[in-house]
Amino acid sequence: MALARTHSVALIGVTGQVVEIEVDIANGLVGMILVGLPDTALREARDRIRAAIVNSGEQWPQRKITVGLSPASLPKRGSWFDLAIAVGVLAAAGKVPRSGVDGVMFFGELGLDGRLRPVRGVLPAVAAAVQAGFGQVMVAEPNAAEAALVPDVRVIAVSSLTGAADWLRGTPGLHDGWPVTELVGGQLPPAARALGARSSRDGAAMTPDLAEMLGQSMARRAAEVCAAGGHHLSLLGPPGAGKTMLAERIPTILPRLDTAAALEVTSIHSVAGTLPPQVPLLTDPPFVAPHHTATKAAIVGGGSGIIRPGSASLAHRGVLFLDEAPEFSRDVLDALRQPLEAGEVVLARSGVTTRFPARFTLVLAANPCPCARAAGLAEGCHCSPSMRRRYLGRISGPLLDRVDVKIELEPVGRKELLNDRNFAESSQTVARRVVQARERTAHRLRGTPWRLNAEVPGSELRRTWPPAPGSLRVVERSLERGQISARGLVKVIRVAWTIADLAGKPCPTQDECAIALGLWLGIRR
Amino acid sequence: MSPVTSRAVELGERTLARAAFTYLAEPADPALGALLGICEPEEILAAIKADMLPGTGPGCGDRPASRAALELALARWRMRLPTLPGDADLAAACRDGIRLVCPGDPEWPSELDQLGPARPYALWLRGSADLRLRCRRSVSMVGSRATTGYGGHVAGEIAADLSERGWAVLSGGAYGVDAAAHRGALATKGITIAVLACGVDFPYPAGHAELFAAIAADGLVVSEWPPGQHPARMRFLIRNRVIAALTCGTVIVEAGERSGALNTARHAAELGKPLMAVPGPVTSAQSAGCHRIIREWGACCVTCAADIIEMLSPVGTADALPSAGGPDPHPDLRPHEDLRDDLDPDSVRVLDALPARGGAGTSTIAVDAGIEIDTVLRCLGVLAGYGFIERGDGGWRLRRST
Numbered sequence: 012m013a014l015a016r017t018h019s020v021a022l023i024g025v026t027g028q029v030v031e032i033e034v035d036i037a038n039g040l041v042g043m044i045l046v047g048l049p050d051t052a053l054r055e056a057r058d059r060i061r062a063a064i065v066n067s068g069e070q071w072p073q074r075k076i077t078v079g080l081s082p083a084s085l086p087k088r089g090s091w092f093d094l095a096i097a098v099g100v101l102a103a104a105g106k107v108p109r110s111g112v113d114g115v116m117f118f119g120e121l122g123l124d125g126r127l128r129p130v131r132g133v134l135p136a137v138a139a140a141v142q143a144g145f146g147q148v149m150v151a152e153p154n155a156a157e158a159a160l161v162p163d164v165r166v167i168a169v170s171s172l173t174g175a176a177d178w179l180r181g182t183p184g185l186h187d188g189w190p191v192t193e194l195v196g197g198q199l200p201p202a203a204r205a206l207g208a209r210s211s212r213d214g215a216a217m218t219p220d221l222a223e224m225l226g227q228s229m230a231r232r233a234a235e236v237c238a239a240g241g242h243h244l245s246l247l248g249p250p251g252a253g254k255t256m257l258a259e260r261i262p263t264i265l266p267r268l269d270t271a272a273a274l275e276v277t278s279i280h281s282v283a284g285t286l287p288p289q290v291p292l293l294t295d296p297p298f299v300a301p302h303h304t305a306t307k308a309a310i311v312g313g314g315s316g317i318i319r320p321g322s323a324s325l326a327h328r329g330v331l332f333l334d335e336a337p338e339f340s341r342d343v344l345d346a347l348r349q350p351l352e353a354g355e356v357v358l359a360r361s362g363v364t365t366r367f368p369a370r371f372t373l374v375l376a377a378n379p380c381p382c383a384r385a386a387g388l389a390e391g392c393h394c395s396p397s398m399r400r401r402y403l404g405r406i407s408g409p410l411l412d413r414v415d416v417k418i419e420l421e422p423v424g425r426k427e428l429l430n431d432r433n434f435a436e437s438s439q440t441v442a443r444r445v446v447q448a449r450e451r452t453a454h455r456l457r458g459t460p461w462r463l464n465a466e467v468p469g470s471e472l473r474r475t476w477p478p479a480p481g482s483l484r485v486v487e488r489s490l491e492r493g494q495i496s497a498r499g500l501v502k503v504i505r506v507a508w509t510i511a512d513l514a515g516k517p518c519p520t521q522d523e524c525a526i527a528l529g530l531w532l533g534i535r536r
Numbered sequence: 537m538s539p540v541t542s543r544a545v546e547l548g549e550r551t552l553a554r555a556a557f558t559y560l561a562e563p564a565d566p567a568l569g570a571l572l573g574i575c576e577p578e579e580i581l582a583a584i585k586a587d588m589l590p591g592t593g594p595g596c597g598d599r600p601a602s603r604a605a606l607e608l609a610l611a612r613w614r615m616r617l618p619t620l621p622g623d624a625d626l627a628a629a630c631r632d633g634i635r636l637v638c639p640g641d642p643e644w645p646s647e648l649d650q651l652g653p654a655r656p657y658a659l660w661l662r663g664s665a666d667l668r669l670r671c672r673r674s675v676s677m678v679g680s681r682a683t684t685g686y687g688g689h690v691a692g693e694i695a696a697d698l699s700e701r702g703w704a705v706l707s708g709g710a711y712g713v714d715a716a717a718h719r720g721a722l723a724t725k726g727i728t729i730a731v732l733a734c735g736v737d738f739p740y741p742a743g744h745a746e747l748f749a750a751i752a753a754d755g756l757v758v759s760e761w762p763p764g765q766h767p768a769r770m771r772f773l774i775r776n777r778v779i780a781a782l783t784c785g786t787v788i789v790e791a792g793e794r795s796g797a798l799n800t801a802r803h804a805a806e807l808g809k810p811l812m813a814v815p816g817p818v819t820s821a822q823s824a825g826c827h828r829i830i831r832e833w834g835a836c837c838v839t840c841a842a843d844i845i846e847m848l849s850p851v852g853t854a855d856a857l858p859s860a861g862g863p864d865p866h867p868d869l870r871p872h873e874d875l876r877d878d879l880d881p882d883s884v885r886v887l888d889a890l891p892a893r894g895g896a897g898t899s900t901i902a903v904d905a906g907i908e909i910d911t912v913l914r915c916l917g918v919l920a921g922y923g924f925i926e927r928g929d930g931g932w933r934l935r936r937s938t
Contacts, residue, residue, distance in 0.1 A: 228898040228909055419927065427897030427931070434899055434909045485921035492923055522914045529917030533927055 013037070015102035017112050018145065019095035020136040021087045024318065024358075024365035025278045027132075027139025029116070031081050032092065034099035039075030045096075047080030050088045059090075059121050060097045067125035067172045072104040086362050088317045091130040094119040094149065097172055098179065107179040115167075116140035116148040117175075118158075125172040129153040134291070135278040137161045137196075149175060155194055157281060157291040160274060162197030221260045221438040226423030226431045229533055230257050233418045235441050236530065238264045239448035240509030241463030243351070243373040243413050245336075247403075247534060248420030254376040257420070258300070258332040261374065263438040265296040265329070266446045272328050275368060279327055283320050297329035299371075303338035311346045311356050312367050318358055323350045324367035336375040337405040344410055347373070351413045375414065377403060415465055415502045419534040448512040455512075464509045469501040478507055478519040486524050494532060503527045552623055553577035554638045555762070557657040559620045560584065560613045563760040563774050567609035569653030577657075584613050629763050633752065634662050634736055645671045650807055651781050656760045659778075662736040663752035670727055670756065674704035675844055676779045676804075678797040679713030679789040684822050687713055687790030690814055692720035694787070697841030699726020704755070706731065706783050708775070709744060713789045713797070718751055728755045731782070733775040734767035735759060758782075776800040784848045785810035787838060791825030798825050801835065810847050811835040879918065882907055886915040887924055895930030 013036035020027040043057050065071050078096055080087055095117035101107045118136055120128040133154040138161050140148055147165045150158045155168035169175045174189035183191040224231050230246075234257055237244045244261075246254040268276060277293045280286045286293075301310060301322040308314060312321035323331060333339060350356045350369035358365045380394040381402045394402075423431075453462050455476075461467050467476070486503050489495050495503065507519035507527040516523065554577050561568045571580050571590055583590035589606055621629070630636055637643045638658045645668045648655050661667060675698055679687060691713045695705045699721035707714040709730035721728035728751055732740065736757045739745035748757050760778065761771070776796065780786050780803035788811075791797040804811045813835040816823025829835040838844050876884065889905035890896055896904070902912040916932060919925045925932050 226897065226899065228902075229913070232909075232913060421929075421931065424897065424930065427900050430897070430903040431899035433903065485918050489921040492921075494921070494923075525914040525917035525921065526910070527917065528921050529913050532917070532920040 013103045013105070015099045015109050015112065017095045017099040017102065018116050018140075019092050019118055020116060020139050021085055022089075022132045022136060022282060022317075023085075023363055024367050025132075025135045025275075025282050025320070026366070027136045028082075028085060029140060029143045029145075030085070030087060030092070030095075032095045032099050033079045033081070034096065034103040035077045035079070036072050036100075036103045037075050037077070041073050041075065043076040043078065045078045045080070047083040048086045049080065050086065052090045053087055053092060056090065056093050056096055059093055059123060060100065062123040063093070063121040063125040063172050064097055064100065066123060067176070069101060069106055069172075069176065070104070072100070076100060076103075089130070090120040091118050091132075091136075093121040094127060094172070094175065097121060098175060101176060101179075107176055108181075111179040111181070114146055116145045118148060119151040119154070121172060127151040127169055127171055127175070131284040132278075132282040133157045134160055134274065134281040137164060137166075138274070138278070140164070141196075149178070152192065155192060157277075157286065159194040159196045160277065160291055164196035166194040166196055168192040168194065219256075219260050219263060219438075221264055221441055222435040224253060224257055224260065225435055226428040227253055227257065227420060228431055228434055229530070230418055230420055231435070231441075232526075233416050233530055234261050235264060235445065235513065236506055236509050237261065237372060237374075237416055238441075239445045239464075239513050240415070240452070240506065241372060241465035242415035242506065242509065243465065244375070245411065245414045245417040246374065246376040246420060247379055247417070248376075249378060249422065252420035252422050254420055255300075255332070255334055258330065258334075258374045258376060259298060260438065261330050261372065262296045262298045264442045264445050265372075266442070266449060268294050268296060268328055276328050279320050279324050279367060283325060285325065295329075297326055298332065299326035299329065300332040300334060303333070303335045305339070305343060307340075307343050307346045310343050311350065311369075312358055312365075315360075318360060318363075318365045320367045321356070323347060323369040323371060324356055326371035327368045329371055330374055331371040332374045332376070334376045336377045337381075337402050341405060341407065344405075345407055348409055348413075351410075373413070375406065375410075377406070379403070412498065415506055416530055417534050418530065444513055447515070448509065451512045451515065452509070464505055464512070467505065467508075469498075469505075472501060472504055472508075476508065476518075478504055478524055479521075482507075482519060482521040482524050484521065486528050489528060489532070495528075499531060503531050506530060549578045550576070550640075551636060551638050551658070552626060553581040554658040555626050555629075555636055556581050556620055558660070558760060558762045560616045561657070562771075563656055564651075564654040564777070565609065566653060567606060568613075568657070569655065572655075572657070573653060584610065585617070587614060632737075633664070634660060634763055637661055637667060643668050645782055647671060647783075648778070648781050651777060654777060656778060658760075660736050660759045660762060661756055662748075662758075663754070663756040665727055665729075665754065665756050667729075667756055667758065670704040670729060671706075671782045672784075673702060674706050674729065674783040675848065676706040676783040676786045676800065677713065677717040677789060678707055678776075678779065678786065678800050679791050680795050680797065680822055680825075681710050681712040681714070682792075682822070683712035683716065683790050684816075684820065686816060686820075687822060688716040691716035691789045692723070694789070694814070694841050694844065695720030695728070696724045696726070698844065699728065700724045701841065701845060702726075703841075703845065704729055704783075706779060708732070708772075708779060708800075709740075709748065709751075709757070711741060711743075715744065715747060717789075718747060721755075722750055725754070729782075730755075730757045731775060731779050732757060732759045732767075733761070733771040735761055735763040735765040737763045738766060740767045772796060773799050777803040780804035780809060781807055783809070785812060785844070787844060788813045788826050788829060788835070790814070790816060790820075790822045791829075792822055793824045793828065795825045798829065801829050801833070805833055805835075812838040812844060812847055814838055879922070880915075882911050883915040883918045886912055887919055890925060890932060890934050892934070895928050895933035897931040901932065 015034045017032045019030050021030045098117055102109045102112050120130050129151045134157050137148050137158045141161055141164050148158055149167040152168045152170045155166050158166045169191050171189045173186050174191050177183055177185040178191045248254055273292055273294050299322045310321045311323050354370040356367045356369045380399040382394050452464055507523040510523040510526050511519040580590045636658055695717040698705055704727040705717050705721040706729040707717045709732050718728045730751050734740050736759045739748055751757055776799045780800050786804035788797050788801050801811055813826040813830050815837055830837050836847050885905045889901050902909045926935050
């Protein structure tokens with residue numbers, strides 16, 4: 012009997028499932044068949060693998076080869092099963108020891124010449140393999156650093172099928188030019204760490220800083236509140252007022268990702284193929300700014316073959332910035348409602364349902380009118396009030412309901428610019444406050460499913476965490492005057508909690524409620 | 537007379553007689569009303585029991601009505617004599633939170649005296665609130681039983697607002713607008729009073745048993761009929777005059793052309809009490825009655841609690857009235873100089889730092905006022921909330937009206 016068994020991982024979204032690959036060589040018509048729901052890319056593996064084996068100087072068994080991928084019901088997509096199948100063929104033919112392939116997970120695409128190419132999604136695949144009890148993974152050399160992010164795994168980095176066969180035969184590096192590197196997961200070598208743990212904050216000169224938002228003290232305060240409470244933000248203002256500038260600076264005051272979050276974010280980017288080479292671990296909160304012509308699939312994820320994460324998932328634990336929000340198609344904006352609610356994108360396709368995490372801070376930016384000329388100037392805009400209303404009305408109410416902080420940015424005058432120099436704080440200073448505020452929030456919310464103030468539903472806020480008695484006097488006054496609605500009241504309370512957390516107070520008092528109200532009323536109506 | 541309990545003695549001869557009238561005669565009986573104007577209640581009761589024509593004894597002066605009418609009335613009252621409980625039982629009725637209030641008692645609302653001969657003989661109360669005190673700042677809110685969603689919503693909202701501002705909401709305890717008004721007032725923990733056309737212990741409609749219990753907990757359930765009495769069609773109309781008379785004004789929310797609420801409205805108009813109506817869609821048959829009383833009877837068109845309070849308060853005092861901890865009904869009407877006194881010193885400094893014309897950025901304000909930015913942000917919130925400032929071109933600026 013010539014049967015060999017190897018293992019690889021099929022990815023559904025960012026979760027992996029171990030796939031067992033059985034290769035049987037038997038008498039019969041010469042050829043190779045693949046069974047177990049392979050897609051087109053995988054069906055093509057037949058020809059790639061044959062060429063790779065032959066070009067690696069190995070012998071192709073001139074018999075009937077049956078390759079079974081199980082579980083058979085799971086659709087398998089992509090080209091990263093190549094290595095596992097090729098090794099399986101070699102093992103079944105007795106070219107490499109069958110015992111050597113046990114406990115090893117193979118992940119890589121083969122070139123016709125036998126070289127191993129890097130693939131996407133290595134991190135979640137390796138994580139799944141480790142979870143399933145595999146101690147060793149074999150990946151292409153460029154993927155090695157990424158694979159080594161997972162603790163408790165031995166990463167075997169090879170650059171060709173020859174190298175892989177050498178290692179399996181117990182003679183690594185036998186053939187010149189095909190070295191084998193072994194890494195231990197969770198312990199990056201110093202060089203890789205320096206590269207891998209690259210932080211934009213270390214290169215201070217290059218990175219944006221909140222202090223550059225001179226003359227926009229309300230906007231800086233709003234950004235700080237949003238970062239601390241996880242609130243979504245809406246920015247309104249003419250071109251050049253600093254909307255994009257502010258949005259880009261929000262990630263600089265967000266806390267660095269902890270290990271779990273960093274691995275989660277890196278997994279998503281790994282699947283999407285947007286991981287920068289040689290920078291395996293993303294430790295900074297991502298900033299994603301899709302163009303307004305983006306399709307629904309580009310924003311929430313999708314695709315017919317391999318389902319890829321969209322901008323909403325790429326911005327997981329970071330900032331999703333929609334510049335010119337009214338220009339986005341209504342479909343796209345409304346598709347964001349579900350991830351905003353659930354913190355993940357659920358994509359259902361025939362045969363498989365994929366989930367991508369998508370818990371991001373949404374920042375919407377809009378011009379006050381479609382012509383986007385600065386208001387108040389002589390050559391100012393000619394948009395009628397109804398045109399302006401229609402323009403801003405394109406952002407649907409349910410989406411705006413999720414936005415807790417709205418501010419209006421205006422071009423800054425010279426006087427304000429000079430005066431504000433007294434107050435501008437660096438990102439580093441603000442980030443420190445944000446971290447402390449988030450700790451206080453998490454401490455207060457322990458035992459609940461929420462971790463940030465923005466996630467607490469309004470009903471729960473009123474019931475369990477009302478502000479100090481009497482502190483809502485001014486806000487109620489405003490409610491009476493019709494300046495804010497009942498829904499606005501809830502948002503003011505929610506933001507007041509974040510401000511209290513930032514100030515280190517146990518409960519929002521009249522002061523915090525007044526600041527929150529000021530932020531809410533700080534837009535023209 | 538039969539032996540009396542100590543409690544009944546406490547009630548007094550006069551009170552017992554008035555309690556007996558609530559059993560023997562229908563309210564607003566013209567003969568009894570006229571008699572009560574000239575004779576003492578206990579004398580009348582004694583005469584009825586003795587089958588003598590009351591009001592004919594010495595010192596009664598002219599007889600109030602023709603002898604024939606009086607004889608008919610006497611026969612009518614005597615018919616019910618067997619149903620009259622003994623004095624002990626009458627006293628027993630005044631337990632379980634039920635009590636009796638008669639003219640002359642400290643708790644008797646003097647507004648009812650406007651009804652003249654149709655004044656109730658006595659009122660049975662369930663609940664501990666002081667009827668006279670509560671009626672001094674009260675509004676009756678009545679309307680259709682078959683209300684639309686609009687009517688129920690408006691009645692509830694207005695009632696809640698009124699009670700939040702310390703006004704008692706009085707209604708008839710029926711389905712529809714009545715229930716919405718009671719519930720609205722209860723929702724804000726306010727005082728609400730239900731005037732029923734049956735005994736205060738008899739839940740009619742039956743579905744409102746819990747509502748009445750909730751009303752009696754803090755407010756009052758009131759009736760002219762003694763405990764245990766069932767409602768009858770005529771009794772609702774008789775009851776309506778009490779609803780109109782007890783309160784400072786009457787608001788009609790959703791009444792059809794033939795609604796019983798219009799009967800209450802007529803009583804209010806006859807008594808010279810402010811009559812108000814909440815308009816509805818002109819296409820709605822449910823609001824046709826409201827529109828008619830606005831058009832034909834000169835009812836005031838009101839849309840919110842503030843309108844009602846303004847209507848019922850003496851000229852110029854609407855805002856000076858003490859409110860029960862609630863917000864002012866017309867914040868915009870208060871002179872700004874008064875509001876300024878409420879501001880903390882920092883907010884005043886920020887307000888003074890704002891330029892008279894045009895706007896100023898937050899940092900400029902902070903520098904001009906000499907206050908750090910966090911405090912300025914707080915003060916800006918306070919000032920915007922009170923309506924002193926608003927956001928405009930060039931940042932924050934003074935509101936034009938200030």
